[in-house]
Amino acid sequence: MKIFFGLLIIIFLAFSGYHLTFRRFRLPLFARLFYLTGTEFLFLGLLLGPQFLNILDRETNKGLEPLSALLLGWIGMLFGFQFEIAKLRRFPFEFLGAAFMEGLITFGWILFGIYGVLSAFSNMPEHIKIVLSVTLAAVGASTGQTGLALLSPNTVARSPGVIKLLTYISSIDGLIALPIFGMVFLFCPQFFKTFSWVGQLKWGLSASLGLVLLYILFLTRHRKEKELILVVIGMAVLTSGTASVLHFSPLLINFFVGFCLVNLSSEKERIFDILISVEKPAYLLLLVFLGVNWRLDSPWILLMGAGYCLCRLLGKFFGGFAITRLNPEMNHYPPQLGFGLLDMGGLSLAILLDFQQGFPGHITGNAVSVVLTAVICNNFINFCFLDRLLKKGE
């Protein structure tokens, strides 16, 4: 019974909240920061979780695992749709290079920072240190667009060039982080004992071949909208399920599917419309699912959250500095460009949920709590830094 109710409440609140937060209301600044970024849904998850109301208890959460896998698949596919080669080509090549470089520098900075801290202060096994460092680096390297989307038209009109670059980078800079994160599933405890590169490659290739053939068969002919909805839902569920069974990341596999569809399918626009129609509710649901396992029982988590936030901020700053100063053609952009890329969006959270599902355990719970604390910090500082950047960039 709790499963049904848990599901019902979270879907309903996420859905209605989406309309409250993204469509109509004009609230005071602080409340806007809180609401417009969906932060309240993290707290809602916390409230529904085992620490307070316990509506979404351990058993209920387990029952909802298929839904969260579907959610990951949906977001992964949507992220893949960002990479339509024909559209990417319309932007200057330096933009693409800048996005990759920024993503790589931030990823590397956080990876080595976290790994260094873990090596110095923790005695956890080596493979767990690697998994944790890669995951937190991948979460940190990806950027969201909520802050940019909420800028007033006047601000956008004042710095169109900077905003165009920031929007571009934030939409694709997860490309470096996501595939590297996908590799950490090879370190999963069950697989670690019997892991073989050849075996895993064989499984992966066979599954990919099967899925590709199915997609080709389904999408070669023009279908009515109802049928296309059915096919997209069916294939997203099937692909997510396949990925979970084979112990791959549903997020990564569906990203590849989205990438292939947007570049190869003649139905790409219709499929995109279907996917995008539930993008925001899916994002808010992600927040709720993560909020459920958010633990605030130790002050260390708050401290580490602040530390992670700072580490990420520095990584973004260095990334932004490098792309504007190493490439002469980007010199006219402000050196603190990275301050405009602090937002943590849907992809970051999806990576976190993927990690939580694939590597359940106490350490994972703590890591998720640290990142969620950092998400809150980020949501509040993001606007200040973005504002400062755009004022200086004028």
Added chain:
Amino acid sequence: MSYLLGLFLLIAFALWIKSIDIGSSWQGAGLVNFSLGFVLLAAYMSAQILRIAKIPMISAYIFAGIVAGPYVSGFLTFSMVGQLRLIDDLALSFIALMAGGELHLRSLRKRGFAIGLNIFMITLAVFGLVFAFVVFMGGQFSLMKYLSSTQIMALGILLGVVAVARSPSSAIAIISECRASGPFTETVLGVTIVMDVLIIIFFTLALTVTRIILTDSGIVNQQAFIILFVELATSLLIGAVIGKGISFYIDRAGYDLPLFLLLTGFGITKASLWLGHFMEDRFDIYLHLEPLLICMSAGFTVQNFSKKGSEFMENLDRGALPVYVLFFSLAGASLNLEALRVCWPLALSLVGVRAVGIFIGTWLAGTITKDPPINNRTAWMAYLTQAGVAIGLAQLAQRQLPEIGTYLSTVVLAVISVNQIVGPITFKAALHKVGEAEKR
């Protein structure tokens, strides 16, 4: 050809995935997810293939579910079917909203007499024939050989009432697939939906009578009937309020309506169940609000008492296909083929007797209302399908009358298995025969 190839490939892929060892709960959840996707796509492709033979799509979904289910291929295990119950409930409430929305007050007024007469005649003929058959012929079947004459009579009453039950979800799906419209369609829909409400009352009455027959000491419990009427009236009222709420949402917000409606329907189903448990646990009051009735009433209110009826139906229709595919393929997977194997001679006889009863009832009603002869000859074909309500009633009887409940539930499950397969095919054929298919 591409569908056949796709289905073959999908099955091969599924068999391969099924052969993988499941080590963690995450992989287990992944397998359920995979199975859900598989059933969705396989049922859709089967429907496209069988369409060549003019078989209705819901029969193909059911057929795909049977093949994938625990009794045939075992791809969907019993526990998976149980885990996917959530989806099932979601789909059913969605279909109930649609059923309410399909009822137009104007046409109900116009066809009110025909609907009432059909209900009366079908109930009388089906109940009478099935009861008589069980009482006089029941002892000839191995399943009922060891029952006493009193027990056979009690079983006859309950089987007679359950035989009257219909399946609104199947009716809506077939009408929607055939894009049927006209007086015949309106009458069938009206009869099916009103019967869905009345059957609960009939069944409560039959249960009371059966208890009296079996125990020799029972008395007619008036309180049970008062509670029943309160429950039905409350359900209709709550549905009307929710319907007004839905029209308000469409009017003021209107965004992402299919998802909103899906969640509303689901919320109604689950809240009704929760309220029932809550009242029983806390106050020792047995209050059972009927979620399907609430959803139907909500749909009916939006359609007939607001200006947003067409927008409401358009949005329901947009998300209808995945809902139908899932609902009917899971219904197929849940069909109890073991029960059919155990008592197929009795089940087939009852299917035949029920069909004869429906024919007599509809023919008499049609003749009195002066419907065209083709409609009178064909109408029985539209009323064969049975599903969830009948199963629910049999399970209720099994709990309340354990001495004959197992027999009842086995026979009902077997009869439903046949009717659920045959019914949609005959209904589609009937709509084509009377010339009301493809009229929307």
